[in-house]
Each structure stands twice: as structure tokens, then as C-alpha cells.
Amino acid sequence: MNDESQRIPVSTDQDVVRVRQLVRTVAVAVKLSLVDQTKLVTAASELARNTLVYGMGGMVEVSRVHNDRRGGIRIVFADQGPGIVDLDLALTDGYTTGGGLGLGLSGARRLVDEFEIETEPGKGTTVTVVKWCR
Amino acid sequence: MPLSPDEASRFADLLKGHAEKLATRWTDSVATSLRGRLSSAELQRQTGDLQKAFQQALAGGAVDVTDDAAAELRAQLAEISNSRARQGFNATETAVSVYALKDAMLEILGEQSDVATLRDYVAFSTFVDRAALFTFDNYVRVREALIADQAEQLLELSTPVVKLWEGVVAVPLVGTLDSARAQVVMERLLQTLVDTGSPYAIIDITGVPAVDTQVAQHILKTVVAARLMGADCIISGIRPQIAQTIVALGIEFGDIATKASLADALRYVLGKTSYRVVAAKRPER
Numbered sequence: 001m002n003d004e005s006q007r008i009p010v011s012t013d014q015d016v017v018r019v020r021q022l023v024r025t026v027a028v029a030v031k032l033s034l035v036d037q038t039k040l041v042t043a044a045s046e047l048a049r050n051t052l053v054y055g056m057g058g059m060v061e062v063s064r065v066h067n068d069r070r071g072g073i074r075i076v077f078a079d080q081g082p083g084i085v086d087l088d089l090a091l092t093d094g095y096t097t098g099g100g101l102g103l104g105l106s107g108a109r110r111l112v113d114e115f116e117i118e119t120e121p122g123k124g125t126t127v128t129v130v131k132w133c134r
Numbered sequence: 135m136p137l138s139p140d141e142a143s144r145f146a147d148l149l150k151g152h153a154e155k156l157a158t159r160w161t162d163s164v165a166t167s168l169r170g171r172l173s174s175a176e177l178q179r180q181t182g183d184l185q186k187a188f189q190q191a192l193a194g195g196a197v198d199v200t201d202d203a204a205a206e207l208r209a210q211l212a213e214i215s216n217s218r219a220r221q222g223f224n225a226t227e228t229a230v231s232v233y234a235l236k237d238a239m240l241e242i243l244g245e246q247s248d249v250a251t252l253r254d255y256v257a258f259s260t261f262v263d264r265a266a267l268f269t270f271d272n273y274v275r276v277r278e279a280l281i282a283d284q285a286e287q288l289l290e291l292s293t294p295v296v297k298l299w300e301g302v303v304a305v306p307l308v309g310t311l312d313s314a315r316a317q318v319v320m321e322r323l324l325q326t327l328v329d330t331g332s333p334y335a336i337i338d339i340t341g342v343p344a345v346d347t348q349v350a351q352h353i354l355k356t357v358v359a360a361r362l363m364g365a366d367c368i369i370s371g372i373r374p375q376i377a378q379t380i381v382a383l384g385i386e387f388g389d390i391a392t393k394a395s396l397a398d399a400l401r402y403v404l405g406k407t408s409y410r411v412v413a414a415k416r417p418e419r
Contacts, residue, residue: 038375045346101347107383
């Protein structure tokens with residue numbers, strides 16, 4: 001069950017900032033702790049930048065979710081870019097094809113509670129993350 | 135329905151013939167929408183100039199705002215939108231300044247109600263719409279230029295390098311650290327290090343809301359550059375939530391000294407120099 005989903009197209013650096021601001025607003029609304037807010041915002045920042053830089057732009061969808069016990073946030077980062085050829089390699093700390101630190105994707109996985117990635121070379125990549133309230 | 139040259143000249147005559155009544159009506163309706171945020175003398179001058187420009191354009195045979203005969207009108211419209219944009223009026227308030235002419239004109243024509251007059255009015259209305267759109271376009275351009283200027287000013291404003299102590303400079307970072315700002319910060323810091331001959335630099339990130347890998351990379355590069363110039367860098371202002379995030383992300387700051395607060399960083403640097411921070415002794419009685 002989910003409600004209040006919001007979408008932001010990502011095609012410039014400013015859009016990454018907007019994603020970050022939206023995620024922070026929603027994170028405050030679902031009462032994530034300050035540490036979890038910061039972790040989620042940082043993860044969103046990494047993944048949105050991946051969408052922009054490697055996915056050639058795409059769409060970010062932020063929605064509130066809840067199960068029986070608690071609420072949380074789900075964020076979906078979708079692009080129609082070149083996709084990831086070797087997912088294991090891409091998830092290795094320190095591996096980068098773009099001159100960054102190589103920690104964005106692997107680090108973002110450690111910052112959230114649920115992390116799912118669907119990718120196919122030539123078709124694009126969709127990353128779904130969920131952070132639950134404690 | 136575009137204006138025919140015939141209609142244009144008819145409206146030019148109307149504008150001339152009812153100049154005073156039109157001006158009053160026009161100024162009144164603009165004044166209402168601006169709710170007294172512009173002096174009535176200023177408003178009267180603006181509508182007066184605009185009315186004259188409309189009249190001249192139409193008398194010159196202009197059937198569209200883009201015509202040569204409407205050059206003066208375009209200049210007036212541009213001036214209006216410039217001043218509205220700079221004075222902080224919104225798009226509606228700017229467009230109304232032009233649209234209000236239609237209401238004023240309708241009132242003048244109200245005395246006659248035959249089909250021909252109506253046809254004329256629709257054509258005239260199209261002309262005014264075009265003029266308003268031109269104003270609107272211009273307004274948006276001016277606003278965009280304003281925003282670009284402000285962004286540039288903000289870039290300058292938000293990256294001061296301050297001297298904390300003899301030989302110690304600090305960069306308090308506030309807000310989002312994107313590539314453009316990181317570049318400005320690095321240039322400023324390196325230049326200040328040269329200018330002041332400081333061996334120590336403190337980069338304070340208390341005001342940075344989120345430290346992701348890109349921000350970290352920018353900071354690391356700045357530190358390395360400062361080191362190449364012989365200066366030692368300390369990173370301060372690492373709040374608990376940022377520390378946990380950095381650890382989870384797996385970012386390594388290596389042997390770079392990091393401190394929780396700017397005060398800690400300053401004490402640390404002073405400890406490495408010949409200065410000692412000690413409590414003043416109470417004078418003996």
C-alpha cells in the first residue's frame with residue numbers, strides 16, 4: 001500500500017538537488033531519525049547522480065509506504081540508459097567508470113534497508129530502495 | 135483574426151480621440167491589479183507612454199507587434215517588462231499592464247454595438263494579446279538573467295576564506311557543494327594560502343547538509359591540492375549523522391585530520407604550532 005507518490009525528472013545537476021530536497025522533506029514527514037534521514041538523502045543523492053551521469057537522465061519517484069508495523073519511504077530511480085553490463089563489478093567498492101570514488105552504488109546499498117536493482121544492457125537501469133522507520 | 139491596415143488606422147484614431155478617457159481607465163485598472171505598489175504618477179507616465187506607442191504603431195500601419203512600424207512599441211513594452219521584473223512584480227501583474235488596454239477600449243466602444251465594431255474589436259484584441267505575449271517573453275528573459283546573476287553572486291558570497299589565527303585560515307562551507315562551487319572554494323583557498331603564507335587550513339562542513347561521494351571527492355581534492363602547496367588541512371564540523379553516513383558509504387579520509395567542531399580544529403592546530411591555549415591566571419590577592 002502506498003500513497004502520495006511524487007515524481008521528479010532528472011536531467012541536470014539542479015534536479016539532483018531537487019531530489020535530495022524532496023527526499024529530505026518526505027523523510028521528515030514519515031519521522032525518520034536524523035541519522036536515517038541523512039543516510040537516505042545521501043543514498044538518494046548518489047543514485048540520482050548515477051541516473052543523471054550513467055543513465056543519461058531519467059525519472060525519480062518518491063513514495064511513502066507502510067506495512068503492518070511501520071512506515072517508510074520507497075524511492076525508484078529509473079533510466080533508459082545503456083544499463084550495467086557487469087552488476088557484480090559495478091557493486092564493488094572503488095570500481096568506477098566515471099572518475100568518481102566508485103562508492104556511490106555500493107555505498108548507497110549500505111545506506112538503505114532494501115535495495116533492488118534491475119538492469120539490462122541497452123535497456124536501462126531501475127534501482128529501488130526502501131528505508132523503514134525504526 | 136489579424137488586424138487589417140484599415141482597422142489599424144481606425145484604432146489609431148480611437149486611441150487619439152479618446153486618449154484621456156482611455157488613459158484614466160487603463161491606469162485605474164492596472165493600479166487595482168498592482169495594489170498600490172507603484173506610485174500613481176509613475177503608472178500614469180508608463181501607461182501614457184505605452185498608449186502613445188500603441189497609437190503611433192497603429193497609425194504607422196502596424197498589424198502585428200513584430201512589424202517595423204511597431205519598433206517603438208516593442209521598446210516601450212520591453213521597458214515595462216524590465217522594470218516590472220526588476221521590481222519583483224509577478225508575470226500576471228506584468229501582463230495585466232498591457233491587457234488592461236482591452237478593457238479600456240471595450241468601454242470606449244461600448245457605446246456602439248454593431249457587428250462591424252465587434253469584428254474590429256476582436257482584431258484589435260488579438261493585436262493587444264500579441265503585445266502582451268511579447269511583454270511576457272521579455273519578462274521571462276529578464277527574470278532568467280536576474281536568476282543567473284543571483285546564482286553567480288551567491289557563488290561569490292557563499293565561499294569566504296577567513297583568517298582564524300596567524301597562519302590559520304578557514305573555509306566555512308554552507309549549502310550544497312557542487313562542482314562549480316567546489317572549484318571556487320579550491321581556487322579561493324589555494325590563493326589565500328599563497329597570499330597569507332598560512333601553513334594550516336580548516337575546511338568546516340557544518341553547513342553542508344549531506345556529504346555524498348561527490349562532495350567527499352571535492353573535499354579530498356582540495357585537501358590534496360593544499361598539501362601540494364605545503365599546507366596542512368583539517369576537516370571540521372562532522373556531525374554524528376554525517377559521520378555514520380560517511381562510514382556506511384565507505385569513504386576514507388585517510389590520514390587527514392578530522393574534528394567534530396571548528397573550535398576543536400583550531401585547538402588542534404594551535405597545539406601543533408607554538409601557541410598554547412591556557413586559562414588566564416587569577417590575579418593573586
